[in-house]
Amino acid sequence: MLLIIEPTPTPGSILIRLAVRLCPINPHPSLAGFAKSLAEAEGEDIWKNKMTIIRNLSRAISQVLQSPGCGCQTSIVPVRCIGVSPRQVTSDASFHSVSFSETDHPRVLITGGLGQLGVGLAKLLRKRFGKNNVILSDIRKPADNVFYSGPFIYSDILDYKNLREIVVNNRITWLIHYSALLSAVGEANVPLARAVNITGLHNILDIAAEHSLRLFVPSTIGAFGPTSPRNPTPDLCIQRPRTIYGVSKVHAELMGEYYHYRYGLDFRCLRYPGIISADSQPGGGTTDYAVQVFHDAIKTGKFQCNLKPDTRLPMMYIDDCLKATLDVMEAPAELLTMRTYNINAMSFTPEELVQEVQKHVPELEVTYNVDPVRQAIADSWPMNFDDDNARKDWGWKHDYDLPELVTTMFNFLGAESRIAQAN
């Protein structure tokens, strides 16, 4: 149970939120009734007698917790009372942000949804929660197939008011924050990366806290640096990344956890490895070579790799990444002993990946033309990622190892190129 008091809370709004949080499916009648009478009395200066309110509140809480009809877990009941939310909002805004119908299915907003990962995630979530409960957003124009596959909305995460309007108007309850500039493009434009990855995140955190959203922010292997243990890299260790991308992701991890402890924000974060996908292009990272090799093998039979052949990095097939994201979002809060987890599937070098790819395309010719910026970044990142805590706490398990990944990529891309040739 969690109690958040808004900057100018009204007793009724607090109790309605409390009733919903205690038993989201079926808000307890004694709390709901008590909330209603307090809400009606809000015209009077009810805060004059704060002690009466607190006494009545505790009585109502213990009544609910002892009630056999309430199926919610009642063994641990930390009550967190917070004086002010991070940005001032009216109590009305908070009051309207909770409604009973929202608890049936999450209403999801994905920011930066037109990148490598967002469209696939929307597809997975729509299958689970219904097409209209998942809204993709970005500052780019969606392709026709994306636009017609479900709700899409323009949203610049640097525009706080617009973002808030979207959350309120669409009664959003889950926010998946994918907007970011990745490692290589971030180094090419540090001011923009700082704005999007740090200022944008602040907007997201404040809106999520104000509207009691469940917030997912992905972090990355790039949140570690040359002084971190690299083989393997545990969840908790030194994090001194040397890219603006990495610095912004450590900032996101720490801010999210801080908001969790300070404001009760339901913040969840996974550190993804490099993600490999067939039907979406990477957005300018250090691990992009591991996607490009498949396209080049099929199109030209020639591949120029921008990392040294022995550069080992943790990697994952996109389906595993999206499954982990849904799993951690659905995990009961009491299973999460941490709010930021490493997840991993495999680790390989360009040389090892090429060997596996050549089992499918034996004629593939590979040359190495090292990009010093990307190589320096890769050399500072984990080689192997320790994800024991995710496996223990909420049952994380990957499905794709290197051979399955490569076969799946060729099955997908081969089928696509056969279709293209036929047309």
Ligand SMILES: NC(=O)c1ccc[n+]([C@@H]2O[C@H](COP(=O)([O-])OP(=O)(O)OC[C@H]3O[C@@H](n4cnc5c(N)ncnc54)[C@H](O)[C@@H]3O)[C@@H](O)[C@H]2O)c1
């Ligand atoms: N793809 C990976 O290998 C990987 C690995 C680790 C972590 N991640 C994280 O996962 C998330 C999604 O990654 P991705 O690969 O899809 O990234 P991507 O670069 O492909 O897409 C990012 C999207 O953010 C959008 N964006 C940029 N500025 C914006 C703004 N001001 N407002 C709204 N949107 C904006 C871009 O238009 C783009 O569509 C990122 O946070 C990334 O750091 C990705």
Ligand SMILES: C[C@@H](O)[C@H](N)C(=O)O
């Ligand atoms: C690893 C990840 O964060 C991203 N693919 C990058 O290389 O920047």
